[in-house]
Amino acid sequence: MKHLFQNQENKLDEVLFQGRNKAYGAYVLRNEADSILTKSMFIGIGAFVLFALVPIVSNYFADAPITVVEPPHGPIVLDNVDQSEETPQVVQPVVPPQVKVNTLDSRVPDPTRDAKNEKVMPKQTDYDHAVAGTQDVVGESPVSNYVPPAIDAPVVTTPDVPNAKPVDNTPKTAVDVSAEFIGGINAFRNKVVSNFDTSAMDGSGEVVKTTVTFIVEKDGTISEVKASGPNAIFNREAEKTIRSVRGKWTPAKLDGENVRSYFKFPISMQLE
Incomplete structure (x- = not known):
């Protein structure tokens, strides 16, 4: 080992x-x-222990600072403040003169059965020269001393605007571009023929004619449908059929703007 x-x-x-x-x-x-x-x-x-012990030893042997408080120089003498011998004046409050004001008794009476003297409540116009109260008093009309505050509003100057052109909304008969049914006039004619109800008229084999006039509005709708023909029943059914057609129109144009315009649509049928 x-x-x-x-x-x-x-x-x-x-x-x-x-x-x-x-x-x-x-x-x-x-x-x-x-x-x-x-x-x-x-x-x-x-070396490490030495560096660690140096501050501890220095603090241990260091002398604490001594604060010396010096006494004030001489005694402090307080002077008496002279009192005023004059007595203050007593201001008496100003009591405004008592003025009787027109007052109306606005109390609502308690409802009782078989009231002997039914009280008549004052009207709204009675309060124009009186105030609400507990009894009727004859006096002067109430005066309101309220003055609204003055408000310095900035001065706004509006620029000169030239006179605007008046809007002409009357239906036109002469236009640059005529109104047209969206889908074409043939599509509109087919819808009129398919929706026309001839059951209300007697078939005599003759051809019945009428001309329907209406206005195409700026938004593509139609208004003021009117049929002019010799047969009143046929005219009424033609107006009803035109109004029932679904779809919109392209409005007419004049000087590049949409305008209201008249449109004439002839209808002829042979009733058998």
């Missing part, structure tokens, strides 16, 4: 440096490495 307590590293160094110079160089450094590391560790610990 003796060989376990021997320094194996030193034994290896003896083998490596056998027959070589052992006075200096690597052999000396390897043998003294442990002692050098141990000394360095203790020196570092000592």
Whole structure:
């Protein structure tokens, strides 16, 4: 067991440096490495402890500052304040003169059965020259002294606007672009024929004619539908059919703007 307590590293160094110079160089450094590391560790610990103890020791031996409070120079003398001998004047409040004001009894009586003297409540116009109260008093009409505050409103100057052109909303008979049913006039004619109800008229084999005049508005709707023909029943059914047609129109144009315009639509049918 003796060989376990021997320094194996030193034994290896003896083998490596056998027959070589052992006075200096690597052999000396390897043998003294442990002692050098141990000394360095203790020196570092000592330096750390020294730096830590320096502020503690300096605070312990430092003298506490002494604050010297100097007494005030001489006694403090308070002078008496002279009291005014004049008594203040007592201002009497100004009591405005009592003026009787027209007052109307505005109390609502309690409802009772078989009232002997039924009270008539004052009208709203009666309060124009009187105020509401608990009894009727004859006097002067109430006067309101309220003056509205003056408000300095900024002066706003409106620029001169040229006279606007008056809007002419009358239906036109002469236009640059005529009104047209969206989908074409043939589509409109087919809808009129398919929606026309001839059951209310007697079929005599003759051809019945009428001309329906209406106004195409600026938004594409129609208004003021009127049929002119010799048969009143046929005219009435033609107006009803024109109003029932679904769809809108492209309004007429005059000088590049949409305008109201007249449109004439002839209808002829042979009733059998």
